[in-house]
Amino acid sequence: MGIKVRVPAPLQKLTGSAEVQADGTTVAEVIAGMEKAFPGVKDKLCDPATGKVRRYLNVFVNQQDARFLQGEATPVKDGDEISIVPAIAGGAR
Amino acid sequence: MLAISADGRRAIVADAERAYPHECCGVFVGRRSGDDIEVVRAVPAANENTDRPAVWYDLAPADFERIAREARADGLDVVGFYHSHPDHPARPSEGDRSRALGSYVYVIAAVEKGQYKEMTAWTLDDDMAFPEHSAKFVAVPIRS
Known part of the structure; x- marks a missing residue:
């Protein structure tokens, strides 16, 4: 069954669709699972220096911001949903 | 070409004037087909700055997460x-350029002394640009 992962538009050329399935028992494992299926995805999602999710990305697990759970170590199970939500920002100055 | 529904335009203008002198922000919900983007709804979001x-x-x-979920429910x-x-x-x-992401359209609404003046639309020249990129903005015509 796996974990359902919703990916934002700029990643969809890598994944081929807006929604993919991946396996894993934590957010970090799911990202690793995505990398196996869609090489190059992890570099987009994670800082190569730290291996952590990039600072301008938010990960939601079942509609809850993973920052307020256990971050990359947040446990997930079959049937859960992960949404990758870019941090949208800017401004006049 | 960017097409924004009449309701969408009204929502942007109202949000921009309401938020003045602060910046407002919101999410476009719609459809994309190649270079043609249709905004069905402009949904205000909180500026957390x-x-x-x-x-x-x-x-x-x-x-963003909630609006995306509601969009999916509507296809x-x-x-x-x-x-x-x-x-x-x-x-x-x-700042707008460096924090923008590929594949999305960005509309900027100018507000002068509390009154809406004009809006312009932009997209990055790299559909796959992700944070900390070097892509450039190009103007997107808005259908009148």
């Missing part, structure tokens, strides 16, 4: 974002 909200916006991630997608430039031209700043 508290340090300098007159010149910067941080769109609330929880609002639509998130196609872009809008924000306002209070007392500043509707031209993207370096």
